[in-house]
Amino acid sequence: MSDVSDWWRTAIIDMEPGRIALRGHPIEDLIGHVTFPQMIWLMLRGDLPTEGQTRLFEAALVSAVDHGPQAPSIAAARMAVTCGLPLNNAMASAVNMLGDVHGGAGEQAVELYHHVDRYDGSIGAALTAWTAARGRIIPGFGHRFHKPIDPRAPRLMALVHEAAGADVVSGHFADIADAIGEEISARKGTVLPMNIDGATAMIYAELGFEAPLARGLFCLSRSVGILAHAWEQQQQGGRNKGPTPPAYRWTYDGP
């Protein structure tokens, strides 16, 4: 029997009939005593965050919930419900789309910050090494839409400085992020400000989350907007909603 039970191993949850413990805490001791963001932290890391950590953590979660129906994931969620899908399936089709390009920039930005942190040399040399290995796009900086500035980034930066002032975090990754922004702005000859992915990645790095979790947490956060839009579309109705009004169709460029 043991080899079968051993096939699935976890340090997250322990269960017997009438008993559920998460990370060692009976569930009834958590319900009503920890907040939802604290619960997220506990599930991912095994310990409970301090109040200061929680405040910074949930600022990041709050900031990334939505970017409107022009985002492929949000459009997909809205189209999905008009195809007859319940909310769970609509959410799945949408969260699935938060791939390397749409939802992966936060993860890549954490990797970038760690790369700069560990790099033995100047910030300029570190960035040159990064682009040589990973391509010309610097994750976390610049935005094709929010010019000159993404309003979420300075707000999150202020909260990090506040938290660093209160010794909640070290501020080390905020310094790194600032240095990267300055370096690439100097290279481009124009200010290339931090975007939402760069800002949330800075927070996740400050709080000690590993890079893949920046993507995972973005998925949790964006799931809120995805759900809200799917639900709004369900109330609006519609059947088989396409991307553009039916009159427009598409351009055929084949034989």
Place this chain on the structure above:
Amino acid sequence: MSDVSDWWRTAIIDMEPGRIALRGHPIEDLIGHVTFPQMIWLMLRGDLPTEGQTRLFEAALVSAVDHGPQAPSIAAARMAVTCGLPLNNAMASAVNMLGDVHGGAGEQAVELYHHVDRYDGSIGAALTAWTAARGRIIPGFGHRFHKPIDPRAPRLMALVHEAAGADVVSGHFADIADAIGEEISARKGTVLPMNIDGATAMIYAELGFEAPLARGLFCLSRSVGILAHAWEQQQQGGRNKGPTPPAYRWTYDGP
């Protein structure tokens, strides 16, 4: 141009370069000022909850995050990462599975409570009408594993009573849920206690969420456990992890 812009309509988000407003609130006024559960509520309903409502709301969100690797969704998330999927895709495959049977009981329980609420007749007659139309399974009551009792349900019930005492909610749906539990226990000749779906549905009904959102909110909540397990599995490693140890395979019962 207007017909194209009108094709996508939303009351959730307004955006211009450098400006994002959610439900009428500039995003920078929300970040650091509202909690993550308040943000979820705001996105789904358009207003901000009171402190008492938030407390009850997040108790429901906290309670449903995980049910272990025997749950098909959690197993799927863990298998998915061993197939080489990043966290967003693993979460999608798993959330997708929260269908009528796995994640729909909360939605059905809210529908049941509303049905009983509107029914002109005794609780017994209301339940008979429900089972005649919807089948013998009463959503929200009984559990195949947690016998005699699911530890989450009494804890959530206590919080509802507390909230009703403080006039945060009316307690009306808690009464209905209690009455249903008594009626079906009397019919079965044995106590059939409320389960997690029945308990969270009671809270969502008390707070005025419509039935489909009970499923949607369950998906948000369970996404936390799904993410935690996917991440743990990613750290454990493994390639193409099957459901049972390789030695066991399956029973072939064909020609």
Place this chain on the structure above:
Amino acid sequence: MSDVSDWWRTAIIDMEPGRIALRGHPIEDLIGHVTFPQMIWLMLRGDLPTEGQTRLFEAALVSAVDHGPQAPSIAAARMAVTCGLPLNNAMASAVNMLGDVHGGAGEQAVELYHHVDRYDGSIGAALTAWTAARGRIIPGFGHRFHKPIDPRAPRLMALVHEAAGADVVSGHFADIADAIGEEISARKGTVLPMNIDGATAMIYAELGFEAPLARGLFCLSRSVGILAHAWEQQQQGGRNKGPTPPAYRWTYDGP
């Protein structure tokens, strides 16, 4: 050990190291000897189709592969690859959308044909009973785009008549489908011709496939178009492609 191996039971595949048998046929006897549509039939039903059955079966599979980028599933597949998703994930997000409204009409049409077949009474009474129970939309008839006629339906109908003439199928469900079309056209006072779902459903019913497989086979067929569009988009490039050109955004109708 037996209870673990018994947990997964199948009559589809038997396997030992160095041996794979599908529906009782060693895989090496199938490769190069059966066509892909015959293999699909074998996997779903356990026997091999005759040549006549295969011909009709693959006509249905060929007919439903694509309906262009205005279809939510095709649009989703194309958007997905611009989010950085590999083809498997793009296909998943898209196939997921083939729900009750987008991909379920074939299944519903088979159900309708069986309902009419079993109904003790006139075709008119059968349809009235159907709409009373299932709502006003008659699956398989009418099309919001292909007016007056969907070019696929008469072609498939001709193949069914040809097959019935050669005793490959009985033609019974073709007669039922014709009778439904006449009845609802008479009711509407205008011709409401069979659409692709009605036509493929007629073929699947003639061939003895159960209703849910009409949806499943549609998913297989449409997966071809989904893959083709995802691949074409991957070659076109693009990042985070939204539903409309960026200049259009959406209409905000909130506070």
Place this chain on the structure above:
Amino acid sequence: MSDVSDWWRTAIIDMEPGRIALRGHPIEDLIGHVTFPQMIWLMLRGDLPTEGQTRLFEAALVSAVDHGPQAPSIAAARMAVTCGLPLNNAMASAVNMLGDVHGGAGEQAVELYHHVDRYDGSIGAALTAWTAARGRIIPGFGHRFHKPIDPRAPRLMALVHEAAGADVVSGHFADIADAIGEEISARKGTVLPMNIDGATAMIYAELGFEAPLARGLFCLSRSVGILAHAWEQQQQGGRNKGPTPPAYRWTYDGP
């Protein structure tokens, strides 16, 4: 108007009311005249294959349909239907799992063959360069289960030789695959035979499919097995089927 219509461009499908043309062919000229594998080829490449090409192409499609319930994707499809998901959603959760590790080996093997083909140097040097850049796993060779040999590979190899003899393909990539197999077997001191991914990749390379399509075509092929298992499970019934019998649960190794 043109910028909106131009936002979606395709050479695959042209459509007006009453008219559908795929790759320039009116759909009614394809239905009943091309086989399903020919249709797949046409959609992906724009031309129709010869009879010899079709035969080889569908041998690859037939060979990869299933690998049983121990495969994570098949297990997921079966679990999904017991969660209440219709077939489209079950297929999506499963196809989604055909990621780099589970469904990507064919794509990687085509890349390997192209790498060896273009490499200026011995086969040994080419493989050394590959493993230096891509890691120690050689895609397409060896199998953890089918020892000593996967029965599908020699059968597919025989068909490629047959096709090369008839000038359907050049046999160039078969030679490369053979050379790789010999080289790595010599290195390991034991025969490391070609597996199904290596064999289908060889066929796809011979037929001129680009590497990502080897994954896409695997997804199409495996979708057949996924659908067959989902449907069989739907008939078997069950609710919230976990990976192992309920009695076994999992091993908790946390605090």
